[in-house]
Amino acid sequence: MKLDNEAIKKSMLLYAITDRSWLKEGQTLESVVEDVLKSGATFLQLREKIQGHEEIVETAKNLQELCKKYKVPFVVNDDIMAAKEIDADGVHIGQSDMEYTRAREILGPDKIIGVSAGNLEEAKEAERVGADYIGVGAVFHTNTKKDATSLTMEDLKEICESVSIPVVGIGGISIDNALELKGAGIDGICVISAIFGSENPSKSTKDLLNLSKKIISE
Numbered sequence: 687m688k689l690d691n692e693a694i695k696k697s698m699l700l701y702a703i704t705d706r707s708w709l710k711e712g713q714t715l716e717s718v719v720e721d722v723l724k725s726g727a728t729f730l731q732l733r734e735k736i737q738g739h740e741e742i743v744e745t746a747k748n749l750q751e752l753c754k755k756y757k758v759p760f761v762v763n764d765d766i767m768a769a770k771e772i773d774a775d776g777v778h779i780g781q782s783d784m785e786y787t788r789a790r791e792i793l794g795p796d797k798i799i800g801v802s803a804g805n806l807e808e809a810k811e812a813e814r815v816g817a818d819y820i821g822v823g824a825v826f827h828t829n830t831k832k833d834a835t836s837l838t839m840e841d842l843k844e845i846c847e848s849v850s851i852p853v854v855g856i857g858g859i860s861i862d863n864a865l866e867l868k869g870a871g872i873d874g875i876c877v878i879s880a881i882f883g884s885e886n887p888s889k890s891t892k893d894l895l896n897l898s899k900k901i902i903s904e
Contacts, residue, residue, distance in 0.1 A: 688796040689759065689775075694819055695852040697759050698874035699902070700895045701821075702727040703856075704749070706734070708883040716748050718887050723756040725891035727881075728874070731778050731800075733763040742768045750774055759798060766792050776800065778821065781808055786815045802856075804835065806845050813849045820849065821876055824857025825867060839870060846871030861890065864897040874898050 689697065702722050706715045719730065730753050734742050742765050750772055753760035761776040762769040766789050769777040776798030779789055789799055800819045801812035812820050822845055824836050836857070837845075846853050855867055856876035864875055875898045884890035 688798060688818075691818075691851065694759075694798065695873045697729045698819060698852050698854040698872075698876075699728045699898050700726060700891065701729040701731065701854050701856075701874055701876040702881050702891070703731045703733045703763070703876060703878045705878045705882040706736075708879065715745065716752065718882065719749055720752050721888040722881055722891045723752055723758055725888040726895040727758060727891055728895075729759050729761075731761050731763050733878070734765075739765060739768060743771050746772045746774060761798055761800060769793065769797070776818070778802070786812070786817060790816065803845070804837070806841070806848060809845045809849050809853070813851050817851060819852040819854060819873075820845075821854050821856045822846075822872070823855060823876075825855040826858030826860075826863055828858035839866075842867070842870040842872065861893050861897065864894065865900060868901045870901075873902060875901065 704715060732746050732749055746762055746768055750760050759775045761778050762774050763778050764783050766777050766784055770792055777789055778800040780802040786799060786801060798818045800821055801817040802821045803809040803812050809820050825842060827836050852873045854874045854876045855872045859875050859877050860880045877894060880894060881887050881890050
């Protein structure tokens with residue numbers, strides 16, 4: 687059974703997105719993810735830009751088991767068929783990926799579908815079609831998506847005030863700048879390199895979780 691709106695909102699507090707390019711010698715994605723989940727990440731997305739479908743399915747199976755262990759929702763980025771194959775909690779799709787309605791047809795009514803939005807129009811459209819949450823960004827300049835344009839604080843606030851589904855801020859968020867998002871109205875922060883590129887992913891997760899709690903406390 688799918689999480690309700692309030693439960694999804696709570697799970698947005700610290701949304702971690704995997705990036706295996708930061709793995710150091712001796713590390714596996716699974717070992718780092720377990721550290722991150724153990725340290726307080728509240729939502730996990732598997733994001734793979736190099737692996738093929740079969741490899742994604744295999745990795746997703748492993749990460750899903752960890753997420754079940756720590757009772758954290760788990761979604762797959764882009765690969766809707768992989769999400770369906772392993773019965774993940776859902777999928778996250780971008781504006782250029784398979785459209786929401788097709789994803790919902792494939793996954794059914796009980797799965798979480800998150801949608802990326804870069805402006806107010808895209809955010810409203812994502813809510814209109816039925817997205818369960820919106821990833822809004824880039825809130826800061828990011829090296830992960832070099833073509834992403836940064837939003838102003840005013841843009842972010844307007845988006846949060848204009849939709850009723852959960853909103854998580856994404857793009858260039860780090861321990862150094864996260865608190866700048868306080869007052870925007872977001873339900874949490876979404877991070878990639880601030881965790882997976884950290885020398886100590888476990889400590890960074892704990893620090894970012896504390897910062898996110900400060901950001902959403904009004």
